[in-house]
Amino acid sequence: MSPEPADRPGSSAPRSPGVRRAWAAWPGEVASRLAPLALALAFVAGLCALLGASPAAVAAALWDGAFGSADQAARVLATLAPLLLCGSGLLFTFRAGLYHLGVEGQLVLGALCATGAARALWPGLPAGLVVALCVAAGALGGVLWGALTGALHTRGRVSEIFAGLGMNFVAQGVVLYLVFGPWKRPGVASMAGTEPLDSALWLSTLGGTELSPAALLLAALALVGTAVVLGRTHFGLRLRAVGLSPEAARVLGVPAAREMLAAFAISGALAGVAGALQVLGTFHRLLPNVSSHLGFLALLVVMLAGRRAALVAPIALFFSALNVGSLKLPMTLGLESSLSGVLQGVLVLLALLSPWKARVGRGGGRPEEA
Amino acid sequence: MRIEIERVAKRFGPVNANDDVSLTIQAGAVHGLLGENGAGKSTLLRILGGLLRPDAGRLRFDGRPVALDSPADALAAGVGVLHQEPLDFPPLTVLESFLVARPRAARAGGGARALLPGRGRAAGVFLPRRAAREELLALAARFGFSVDPDEQVARLTLGERQQLELLRLLSLGARALLLDEPTTGISGAQQEALFSALRRLKQDGKAIVLVSHKLSDVEALCDRVTVLRQGKVAGEAEMPAGAARLVALMFGKALALPERLPTAGDGVALALEDVGFGDHRLDLRLARLAVRRGEVIGLAGLEGSGQRLLLRACAGLLRVRRGRVAIGGADLTGRPYPAFLRAGAGYLPADRRREGLIAGLSIEEHVALRAPRPGVFLRPREIRRAAERAIEALRIHGRPETPVEALSGGNQQRAQLALLPGDLALLLLEQPTRGLDIASARWVWEQLLARCRAGTALLFASSELDELMRYSDRILVFSGGRVSPPVSVADLTLDRLGRMIGGELDEPAPAPAEPAAPARSDP
Ligand SMILES: Nc1ncnc2c1ncn2[C@@H]1O[C@H](COP(=O)(O)OP(=O)(O)OP(=O)(O)O)[C@@H](O)[C@H]1O
Ligand SMILES: [Mg+2]
Numbered sequence: 001m002s003p004e005p006a007d008r009p010g011s012s013a014p015r016s017p018g019v020r021r022a023w024a025a026w027p028g029e030v031a032s033r034l035a036p037l038a039l040a041l042a043f044v045a046g047l048c049a050l051l052g053a054s055p056a057a058v059a060a061a062l063w064d065g066a067f068g069s070a071d072q073a074a075r076v077l078a079t080l081a082p083l084l085l086c087g088s089g090l091l092f093t094f095r096a097g098l099y100h101l102g103v104e105g106q107l108v109l110g111a112l113c114a115t116g117a118a119r120a121l122w123p124g125l126p127a128g129l130v131v132a133l134c135v136a137a138g139a140l141g142g143v144l145w146g147a148l149t150g151a152l153h154t155r156g157r158v159s160e161i162f163a164g165l166g167m168n169f170v171a172q173g174v175v176l177y178l179v180f181g182p183w184k185r186p187g188v189a190s191m192a193g194t195e196p197l198d199s200a201l202w203l204s205t206l207g208g209t210e211l212s213p214a215a216l217l218l219a220a221l222a223l224v225g226t227a228v229v230l231g232r233t234h235f236g237l238r239l240r241a242v243g244l245s246p247e248a249a250r251v252l253g254v255p256a257a258r259e260m261l262a263a264f265a266i267s268g269a270l271a272g273v274a275g276a277l278q279v280l281g282t283f284h285r286l287l288p289n290v291s292s293h294l295g296f297l298a299l300l301v302v303m304l305a306g307r308r309a310a311l312v313a314p315i316a317l318f319f320s321a322l323n324v325g326s327l328k329l330p331m332t333l334g335l336e337s338s339l340s341g342v343l344q345g346v347l348v349l350l351a352l353l354s355p356w357k358a359r360v361g362r363g364g365g366r367p368e369e370a
Numbered sequence: 371m372r373i374e375i376e377r378v379a380k381r382f383g384p385v386n387a388n389d390d391v392s393l394t395i396q397a398g399a400v401h402g403l404l405g406e407n408g409a410g411k412s413t414l415l416r417i418l419g420g421l422l423r424p425d426a427g428r429l430r431f432d433g434r435p436v437a438l439d440s441p442a443d444a445l446a447a448g449v450g451v452l453h454q455e456p457l458d459f460p461p462l463t464v465l466e467s468f469l470v471a472r473p474r475a476a477r478a479g480g481g482a483r484a485l486l487p488g489r490g491r492a493a494g495v496f497l498p499r500r501a502a503r504e505e506l507l508a509l510a511a512r513f514g515f516s517v518d519p520d521e522q523v524a525r526l527t528l529g530e531r532q533q534l535e536l537l538r539l540l541s542l543g544a545r546a547l548l549l550d551e552p553t554t555g556i557s558g559a560q561q562e563a564l565f566s567a568l569r570r571l572k573q574d575g576k577a578i579v580l581v582s583h584k585l586s587d588v589e590a591l592c593d594r595v596t597v598l599r600q601g602k603v604a605g606e607a608e609m610p611a612g613a614a615r616l617v618a619l620m621f622g623k624a625l626a627l628p629e630r631l632p633t634a635g636d637g638v639a640l641a642l643e644d645v646g647f648g649d650h651r652l653d654l655r656l657a658r659l660a661v662r663r664g665e666v667i668g669l670a671g672l673e674g675s676g677q678r679l680l681l682r683a684c685a686g687l688l689r690v691r692r693g694r695v696a697i698g699g700a701d702l703t704g705r706p707y708p709a710f711l712r713a714g715a716g717y718l719p720a721d722r723r724r725e726g727l728i729a730g731l732s733i734e735e736h737v738a739l740r741a742p743r744p745g746v747f748l749r750p751r752e753i754r755r756a757a758e759r760a761i762e763a764l765r766i767h768g769r770p771e772t773p774v775e776a777l778s779g780g781n782q783q784r785a786q787l788a789l790l791p792g793d794l795a796l797l798l799l800e801q802p803t804r805g806l807d808i809a810s811a812r813w814v815w816e817q818l819l820a821r822c823r824a825g826t827a828l829l830f831a832s833s834e835l836d837e838l839m840r841y842s843d844r845i846l847v848f849s850g851g852r853v854s855p856p857v858s859v860a861d862l863t864l865d866r867l868g869r870m871i872g873g874e875l876d877e878p879a880p881a882p883a884e885p886a887a888p889a890r891s892d893p
Pocket of ligand 1: 409412714768
């Protein structure tokens with residue numbers, strides 16, 4: 001952990017403190033991310049061989065499943081949008097030192113609120129306005145869920161991990177109740193969800209595929225915005241201070257509880273938007289599986305990215321491709337599609353365990369290296 | 371054990387923390403290591419303790435060359451280090467902390483020498499709690515330390531944490547003990563206990579290295595001293611060598627004491643009325659205290675007698691249980707911490723690693739956190755300039771982008787001081803000169819007194835009676851769960867202060883306390 005090299009030109013345009021440090025560690029950073037990737041790939045290749053499929057064939061099938069046709073490639077990008085939104089939200093909470101597992105519930109609640117708004121406002125208002133209000137309602141629902149989780153943590157002193165998991169259960173329960181109760185389709189209540197929204201409310205997609213450019217653009221903006229806020233604003237620095245040492249941050253005048261709440265609320269807003277977009281762009285209705293576990297997947301993405309905004313996009317794309325590509329495995333090779341889940345899980349575990357791990361976490365670690 | 375250090379060098383970027391250092395530490399002797407802040411003392415100890423690997427040079431223990439890759443290696447070779455900032459485990463209990471990080475060999479009763487024979491041989495998987503408890507208590511009794519195995523480490527005073535760490539190292543079979551500023555922030559009694567323990571260990575033939583900025587410690591304990599200056603050995607001396615000679619070796623010149631002119635002015639900066647404050651084990655009452663602008667109030671007492679609680683109550687970090695707190699005439703009772711900050715209260719905690727500074731952030735990032743009117747975006751250039759100003763003003767050996775954990779102990783203290791806002795109504799300091807070398811400590815007091823002349827009232831807790839007597843106008847003594855009324859230093863002697871700390875709070879003042887100077891009267 002030697003400090004920056006002595007001969008670094010002092011006259012170069014100073015970047016913000018956080019940003020500069022992020023880039024100083026770049027080459028080592030990349031190596032430390034790639035090593036677990038290689039290990040995880042080797043592990044899964046071994047697993048494939050054990051199951052009697054050639055790893056090369058599996059890789060080819062995955063590639064083909066993800067990018068074999070324009071339709072599939074569009075689907076990969078469509079899955080990318082909620083991953084980026086949830087991932088951006090998680091960058092805030094991780095920066096504040098919070099292991100926030102409640103994204104999943106925030107996403108679900110966003111979907112729920114968006115559906116509710118659509119049911120209440122359509123067809124009384126023009127379609128464009130209703131869509132915008134649905135997204136806003138989704139964000140609001142997520143904020144509410146995030147703030148509740150945050151309050152449980154900061155006021156009730158519940159570990160943020162359990163608070164988040166508990167709130168996930170509640171959100172899922174409410175959705176099930178609505179889908180099988182008040183909002184059920186006339187006559188049939190099923191896991192297939194509520195009555196589809198009027199097609200006037202559907203987000204427009206690219207040439208008949210699943211990809212909604214508006215959703216992807218929104219997600220990309222969210223990620224860039226997150227990088228800017230975390231790297232270049234006082235708020236981002238305060239979050240980092242709280243994440244590294246809440247006690248010292250408090251003495252230095254940072255209202256730790258308030259900043260944590262803000263991080264929860266922001267992550268809620270972003271995940272809530274993701275949920276609304278899932279309803280408006282992908283499923284066009286509320287269904288129990290509306291999250292498709294994308295919240296948890298985003299958690300893996302951010303952990304693997306070492307909480308670096310710049311790495312979230314490529315890793316999210318990779319995970320999204322794995323998810324979509326694996327859907328074809330059962331047909332082509334007779335393998336379970338959950339193989340991609342195994343790969344993702346192993347990858348993150350190895351990244352977290354890796355001896356090359358970058359120094360992340362709640363700080364307070366030993367500053368010296370022998 | 372005899373430790374030979376041969377031509378050891380260690381660089382941190384541009385800094386030569388250790389530069390061609392050679393010295394020999396004999397068994398059965400106490401070797402003092404002196405030098406100004408940033409001279410490289412802690413670095414040398416970290417190298418000996420296996421926390422850092424030297425860039426060049428060799429170590430020999432008892433004549434055998436060793437290569438240390440980790441603290442566990444060093445312990446296995448018999449070297450235990452008591453670091454400047456204790457590296458213990460606050461959430462654990464004393465007993466758990468004693469047990470944790472115990473290498474397998476020691477846990478199974480092999481490798482390290484067991485002080486109690488027959489201890490813990492069956493222990494492999496399970497923590498040998500009972501045996502460890504016995505060993506801990508026996509060791510503590512041997513050195514006259516009082517420990518409660520079930521207390522939380524987080525609740526111990528610094529001195530107690532240090533005793534615990536010392537016992538842990540001994541139980542692991544350390545044959546050489548290296549102590550980095552062990553007497554900063556501990557009470558006189560704890561220091562006595564530590565010194566007698568060290569003398570006993572010396573008789574047992576252990577090699578002991580003592581890093582300290584207090585010449586009185588060095589003169590009381592050391593047989594030989596080595597002085598470091600800017601990473602190099604500046605000189606060695608057999609003790610007794612005389613304080614003047616040591617100071618000259620350390621700083622290259624003699625030092626003058628700062629002048630202490632009265633600074634108290636008119637107007638009340640802090641008013642406490644019938645306040646009650648406390649924590650889980652203390653419940654203190656203070657009938658009345660009015661501190662004038664510019665006045666200096668010293669808080670004396672054994673570490674952990676409530677001085678910190680009073681400071682935190684005045685800072686707004688601890689809610690008073692009863693009574694009123696007013697700063698500059700504004701009643702702040704029950705108000706949140708930010709209101710205290712706005713009213714001009716500044717607080718400097720003693721535990722700089724956990725409360726004062728944020729490990730992982732640089733000096734300039736700390737400066738940005740403290741920015742009075744921050745706006746939305748960080749302005750890197752302004753922040754850099756402000757950080758450079760702070761570094762210059764407090765002569766910190768570091769650069770704006772240096773992470774605070776890379777600063778030497780004394781420089782961390784300066785950084786903490788640099789982060790205090792400029793125009794404070796009330797400055798609350800825990801151990802303000804802890805870890806500073808003599809020259810820096812005096813210099814810091816000059817800065818503090820300059821603030822007092824500008825009207826800032828100052829409350830400081832210190833375990834050093836000299837410091838309390840020299841700089842305070844009045845002193846509050848904390849002892850046995852009580853606080854004395856403020857006593858003017860004019861009515862105090864070192865001896866009486868010592869007795870008050872020992873518990874004789876009620877002894878009447880020798881003369882009826884009606885001093886003439888307005889600064890010293892109790893309004
Ligand atoms: N991990 C590190 N990274 C960068 N620089 C360091 C690191 N540790 C120490 N230094 C630098 O090395 C020099 C020597 O530091 P060291 O901690 O050994 O001083 P010291 O003699 O113990 O001082 P003090 O009396 O203030 O504790 C200082 O200039 C310090 O800034
Ligand atoms: Mg030091």
